[in-house]
Amino acid sequence: MITAGIDIGSVATKAVILSGHFILATEVMPSGSQPKLTAERALAKSLQTAKMERNQLEYLVSTGYGRRVVDFGDKNITEISACAQGIRFLKAPMGQIMTVIDLGGQDIKVISLDERGEVRDFVMNDKCAAGTGRFMEVIARALELRLEELGTYSKLSKKRIDINATCTVFAESEVVSLLAQDVGKEDIIAGIHRSIAERIATMGKKIGLKEVVAFTGGGAKNKGFCQILEEELGLTLHIPKIPQFVNALGAAVAAKAKK
Amino acid sequence: MKTDFEKRYQRAPLHRPAEKVSARVRAASEDLAARLHKQPDRLVSLPYYEELFTTEKRKKELQILNRKVVGTYCYFAPEELIYASGDVPIRLCSGHSDTITTAEELLPRDICPLVKSSFGFPILGDGWIDACDVIALPTSCDAKTKLGEYLADYLPVWMINLPKIKNYDGLKEYWLKEIKLFLHKLEELNGKKVKAPELKNALQLLKRRAELYRAMYELRLAHPLLLSHQDLLMVVQSSFYDDLPRWINQTELLYNEMKKASATGKYAAKGKRLMITGAPIIWPNFKILNIITELGSTVVADDMCAGHQRLWDYAEPDEWTLEGMLEAVAARYIFPSVCPCFTTSYDRIDKILHLAREAKVDGVIYHDLRLCQIFDMEKDLVVKVLKENQIPVITLHTDYGQEDVEQLRTRIEAFLEMIL
Numbered sequence: 001m002i003t004a005g006i007d008i009g010s011v012a013t014k015a016v017i018l019s020g021h022f023i024l025a026t027e028v029m030p031s032g033s034q035p036k037l038t039a040e041r042a043l044a045k046s047l048q049t050a051k052m053e054r055n056q057l058e059y060l061v062s063t064g065y066g067r068r069v070v071d072f073g074d075k076n077i078t079e080i081s082a083c084a085q086g087i088r089f090l091k092a093p094m095g096q097i098m099t100v101i102d103l104g105g106q107d108i109k110v111i112s113l114d115e116r117g118e119v120r121d122f123v124m125n126d127k128c129a130a131g132t133g134r135f136m137e138v139i140a141r142a143l144e145l146r147l148e149e150l151g152t153y154s155k156l157s158k159k160r161i162d163i164n165a166t167c168t169v170f171a172e173s174e175v176v177s178l179l180a181q182d183v184g185k186e187d188i189i190a191g192i193h194r195s196i197a198e199r200i201a202t203m204g205k206k207i208g209l210k211e212v213v214a215f216t217g218g219g220a221k222n223k224g225f226c227q228i229l230e231e232e233l234g235l236t237l238h239i240p241k242i243p244q245f246v247n248a249l250g251a252a253v254a255a256k257a258k259k
Numbered sequence: 260m261k262t263d264f265e266k267r268y269q270r271a272p273l274h275r276p277a278e279k280v281s282a283r284v285r286a287a288s289e290d291l292a293a294r295l296h297k298q299p300d301r302l303v304s305l306p307y308y309e310e311l312f313t314t315e316k317r318k319k320e321l322q323i324l325n326r327k328v329v330g331t332y333c334y335f336a337p338e339e340l341i342y343a344s345g346d347v348p349i350r351l352c353s354g355h356s357d358t359i360t361t362a363e364e365l366l367p368r369d370i371c372p373l374v375k376s377s378f379g380f381p382i383l384g385d386g387w388i389d390a391c392d393v394i395a396l397p398t399s400c401d402a403k404t405k406l407g408e409y410l411a412d413y414l415p416v417w418m419i420n421l422p423k424i425k426n427y428d429g430l431k432e433y434w435l436k437e438i439k440l441f442l443h444k445l446e447e448l449n450g451k452k453v454k455a456p457e458l459k460n461a462l463q464l465l466k467r468r469a470e471l472y473r474a475m476y477e478l479r480l481a482h483p484l485l486l487s488h489q490d491l492l493m494v495v496q497s498s499f500y501d502d503l504p505r506w507i508n509q510t511e512l513l514y515n516e517m518k519k520a521s522a523t524g525k526y527a528a529k530g531k532r533l534m535i536t537g538a539p540i541i542w543p544n545f546k547i548l549n550i551i552t553e554l555g556s557t558v559v560a561d562d563m564c565a566g567h568q569r570l571w572d573y574a575e576p577d578e579w580t581l582e583g584m585l586e587a588v589a590a591r592y593i594f595p596s597v598c599p600c601f602t603t604s605y606d607r608i609d610k611i612l613h614l615a616r617e618a619k620v621d622g623v624i625y626h627d628l629r630l631c632q633i634f635d636m637e638k639d640l641v642v643k644v645l646k647e648n649q650i651p652v653i654t655l656h657t658d659y660g661q662e663d664v665e666q667l668r669t670r671i672e673a674f675l676e677m678i679l
């Protein structure tokens with residue numbers, strides 16, 4: 001049975017084509033201002049990679065903020081349940097995953113799972129974007145770096161800098177003043193990473209960080225950040241090979257139920 | 260009016276009439292009314308209440324009748340005494356987001372939207388406050404306490420010194436005196452004393468209101484969609500403005516229609532049964548309720564001071580002396596209240612558990628209004644106890660703006676998926 005999942009996030013749109021237990025294709029592109037069109041394009045491209053026709057797809061589920069704009073899908077689910085189903089499909093060598101931390105473009109979620117892998121509870125940041133992918137973008141821009149470079153720089157940090165601001169706008173001005181004091185970019189980035197990690201840790205403690213803890217979403221691609229988050233939480237995180245696609249995958253898994 | 264002592268430091272009232280803002284305020288009410296209008300199988304008695312939000316008829320009537328209007332805030336301004344004096348209470352707590360920017364010209368940005376929204380109206384010279392002669396403002400939370408200082412630029416403000424600790428001794432020693440002082444101020448305003456039979460009449464009227472509401476509420480528990488929660492809050496909140504005897508008559512008609520309609524069996528709850536607790540949800544800020552409806556679930560209960568709590572309680576009119584009745588009134592505002600401005604949240608937790616069980620809810624939504632510290636600080640224990648009682652709960656931290664509707668939808672939808 002061939003199914004597809006599309007995750008229309010605030011920053012990126014992801015598509016996954018699934019055939020039973022096999023992932024046939026993944027595709028990611030910026031969501032842009034026309035999420036519906038982007039979703040169609042992401043689906044078309046992933047079908048191309050999978051060498052499939054649209055009519056071979058038996059069921060399509062959308063998720064993410066733009067889930068409701070997809071009118072060519074069969075169903076939509078929230079990214080919370082998509083994330084849970086995606087991680088359940090991927091599994092971890094360290095044992096059963098009981099908690100998922102998801103760092104997306106616009107929000108941070110900590111999802112607590114039960115023994116069956118179903119959502120037991122979850123917390124999300126409120127509408128403030130501090131600590132999310134968008135926030136990292138703003139910081140990268142202030143430092144004149146590309147988003148992908150943040151992790152590499154962060155690992156080079158030698159000196160601990162504490163960033164106090166928890167608001168995107170204030171953090172940006174704090175970064176600017178640190179630069180004016182000639183503080184190294186790598187130390188600033190590590191400081192920013194630590195402040196986000198602390199925030200996630202607080203959210204995690206609220207619902208309990210039962211191990212194994214998985215880390216997913218675009219944020220998990222940043223290796224420097226993963227390291228700091230592990231230090232902050234005092235545990236080893238399971239980071240799936242395709243952290244960014246877990247929600248889209250979860251949608252494709254949900255599609256297998258065809259209802 | 261201000262005493263000479265108070266007049267030493269003055270600020271001229273800020274006036275910023277803005278037709279654009281006023282038009283947006285009207286549009287917000289009209290949009291919500293139109294939306295409620297479209298609900299399937301809606302009862303025909305309901306449009307009556309919409310008019311109190313979408314037209315100025317009642318305001319005009321108040322001007323023509325030439326009765327004294329006491330603008331009130333919160334749960335605690337004693338309606339019994341206002342009615343007994345022959346005056347009209349109008350509750351000024353507002354849910355409009357469009358007046359917030361207006362208020363921010365004077366008020367700090369970091370206070371709760373309810374207070375900012377309400378304060379936008381005197382600056383605009385619009386809304387119900389226009390019809391008021393005085394304002395009765397309880398010192399409930401910090402924001403309300405300080406709001407009095409700003410409102411005093413526009414109208415005489417009677418602060419009501421509300422105790423923060425609930426206890427019987429304090430009630431007699433102190434809060435009863437405060438209630439008497441309030442009565443005295445009313446008597447001064449009207450130039451006549453309130454007599455025992457007048458107060459008794461007022462108590463009886465408010466008891467009728469409570470009994471009617473209770474009957475309606477109980478009927479609705481069995482057939483929740485007789486009134487969507489939006490409609491229920493509309494009915495409750497229209498009583499903030501309407502002429503009380505007329506409201507009671509109308510609501511009797513509504514109740515009779517509900518009874519008839521319940522026989523059709525069409526009005527069972529859809530989807531999950533939910534309860535809302537937390538900061539007041541006031542017309543037209545019904546965004547959370549609208550999302551829940553769109554997601555196919557039903558709110559069946561709430562414990563809010565602008566909802567269930569407002570009409571449920573009353574002071575028993577079985578006392579004969581003025582003193583006895585005043586005591587009943589004093590007690591009625593302290594003990595049944597679950598407002599978090601009191602020091603402990605235990606009563607509130609009991610009440611939430613009771614309401615949640617009675618309404619057989621599948622989950623509770625905690626409405627945490629941004630910058631309202633007291634609800635935020637009570638949240639932790641409330642959430643903990645609910646979870647211990649196997650009642651799923653989700654916190655929504657939001658304000659009056661519309662920009663987070665999609666985020667809220669995701670949270671609520673995920674919550675509904677979770678409590679499958």
Ligand code: SF4
Nearest residue numbers: 333334399400564598
């Ligand atoms: S919750 Fe309490 S303080 Fe807030 S508006 Fe209601 S009665 Fe007033």
Ligand code: SF4
Nearest residue numbers: 371373400402538631
């Ligand atoms: S109790 Fe909260 S919501 Fe009500 S006025 Fe005070 S700060 Fe605002």
